[in-house]
Amino acid sequence: MPLPDTMFCAQQIHIPPELPDILKQFTKAAIRTQPVDVLQWSAGYFSALSRGDPLPVKDRIEMPVATQKTDTGLTQGLLKVLHKQCSHKQFVELKDLEKKWKNLCLPVEKFRAILELDPCDDKMEWIKFLALGCSSLGGTLNTAMKNVCEILTADPEGGPARIPFDTFSLIYQYLASLDPEISASETETYLATLREKSESRKNGMIGLSDFYTGKTSG
């Protein structure tokens, strides 16, 4: 409905019926995600909304856990957001991924640094990027695998965070192959023991408690 030429009172302004809900969801998303650069994030939010893509929104608010040593702005919550946005395709285009990265107010340098770990041209398997991202969150290979499990799992938050063992071994092998300190035979034996465990008890699923025993394990 076009607006009348002369405005006499506020009642003449036609408010689209869907507008209040859009604004409300937008605000809730902003509070939950706490973007550093609101403007950049808002642009990403609405371009995703208009295209019907998954929104760049965290499932729940995330407390800032970054320390000065590891502060790159990247968190598990943000990786999870990227996972939601990208996981429907096996391969992601790096240009597209970089745009999504920027819309989450993450520094491009970090993106480049992650890609340098495993250089490739303009496409990348999403699961590989996710693995690299998790490993760059800091800590050992085991903590990286913990992050992977927590992002990929279908279990509710705080649950056992189980994922299929095949996925687990794929990511583990991939990350271990990039680390020169871990030999292939070591990886094989480690995965073999885990496979036995998971197959005997949990019908092919592996959870946090199977391999991750707190901060002391290395």
Place this chain on the structure above:
Amino acid sequence: MSIPFSNTHYRIPQGFGNLLEGLTREILREQPDNIPAFAAAYFENLLEKREKTSFDPAEWGAKLEDRFYNNHAFKDQEQTEKCEQEMAKSSGREETPVTAFEESAEEEREKEEFAALKIQSAFRGHVAREEVKKMKSDKGDQEKEEDNE
């Protein structure tokens, strides 16, 4: 608008209110059919503008909010404004008729006050006199009654 004394865990991002306000205003003004697409274009436009002129509406809004909640910022402003006014008074000719009018208004008020005092005192005197008259007439009545008996 973010309120500093609210639960700090659920703070609204800095400058978000300003963005939301701008977006809503533009949507109401343009009445687009596809709101998400319009909003996306709106923010893209703002981003482009920011890259060109380095003016960030969110940052600007955050600054406004900060100034609103940290009152001393306003104190400084008031002082400078006062100074400006005084400067204008002492130098500007345009101000003179206004000040003259103010002065005459003040004189008028003084006069009124004086007149009111006069009227009030006169009325009080009148009331007092009436009372005295009544008392006298009452006494006269009583005396008359006594005479009748």
